[in-house]
Amino acid sequence: MPETIQEPLKILIADDEANIRRILETRLAMQGHQVASAQDGAEALELFRSVEPDVVVLDVMMPELDGFAVLERIRAQSEVPVIMLTALGDVADRITGLQLGADDYMVKPFSPKELEARIHCVMRRASQGQGGSGVGSASSNVIAVGDLSVDFNRRQAFRCGERIRLTGMEFHLLELLISHHGEPINRLDMLEKVWGYKPGKASDSRVVDVHISRLRAKLEEDPENPELIMTARGQGYMFQRLQSSVAAEAASAA
Incomplete structure (x- = not known):
């Protein structure tokens, strides 16, 4: 309902x-x-x-x-x-x-x-x-990957200290990807978890594809050759596996 x-x-x-x-x-x-x-x-x-x-x-x-x-x-x-x-x-x-x-x-x-x-x-x-939720609910929860940093409490992302403007949906998608770093996430699962509804038809997954493209354009140094958000062929998308210390920080409140 x-x-x-x-x-x-x-x-x-x-x-x-x-x-x-x-x-x-x-x-x-x-x-x-x-x-x-x-x-x-x-x-x-x-x-x-x-x-x-x-x-x-x-x-x-x-x-x-x-x-x-x-x-x-x-x-x-x-x-x-x-x-x-x-x-x-x-x-x-x-x-x-x-x-x-x-x-x-x-x-x-x-x-x-x-x-x-x-x-x-x-x-x-x-x-x-x-107010933050999920991954970002810890008292201090900022991860850094190269010159990119993501503050889950403030729900903001920065490159070289300069804020990257993300919509609420974009940040939530990024949060989902990071919380499952190193693991492929199916497009239809992303649609349900981020947008809150099950797709009526396969073409609905284009919502995810376009948002991934926008995230890459904002976060990647070379969006055509992404190193952060990668395509898992036949499966979906995956955020690069984080180093153990960074991963522990990101998962501390998951």
């Missing part, structure tokens, strides 16, 4: 279909959430600045500015969770949205209950960034 959103949120819905906006506004408001809605990309950006939402639900096809342009501008200033809405069969749109920094996507037509569950999931990941 899909999870409902527990804490009141400020949610921005951007979609040019009035019926979708009306349904989502009604359902989310009944749960106690503050909902702002926009019918085009320009209005979405205006509301984003004034409302400062906790999460954004963003349609790809909108007048004025499309969802991709809006997402790019949001990501230039914020790591707020973003769920993209895409048309049925537009696989390229889904991949583009993920590459630009979306945390997840929904295919139209969709179930409002499933969207509520997806919002709950991305917000749970974001809230973990406030």
Whole structure:
């Protein structure tokens, strides 16, 4: 059964279909959430600045500015969770949205209950960034691999002391990989553990592939020849095996 959103949120819905906006506004408001809605990309950006939402639900096809342009501008200033809405069969749109920094996507037509569950999931990941959990719950838990360091308490990553901007989903995926360093993790297992849902079809695993690609682009010195996050052919992905002292630090609170 899909999870409902527990804490009141400020949610921005951007979609040019009035019926979708009306349904989502009604359902989310009944749960106690503050909902702002926009019918085009320009209005979405205006509301984003004034409302400062906790999460954004963003349609790809909108007048004025499309969802991709809006997402790019949001990501230039914020790591707020973003769920993209895409048309049925537009696989390229889904991949583009993920590459630009979306945390997840929904295919139209969709179930409002499933969207509520997806919002709950991305917000749970974001809230973990406030207090930490899992691997990062120890009083001191920072690992270093070469010039890369990962602080699990603060849920931040640094290269040569300079912070690397990661979304909540990206950090949670990195945390999962490091907690199982040296062990391949199946794509579908990653999707369930990080995004919180079982894939309906094999193509859903593209969410994982694109996020791995984004992590590599941010963490690896040479993303085309990764040394940290490696592909385990036929199995999934694997973070390089850590030295015993580093591994003990990473596993101390697991």
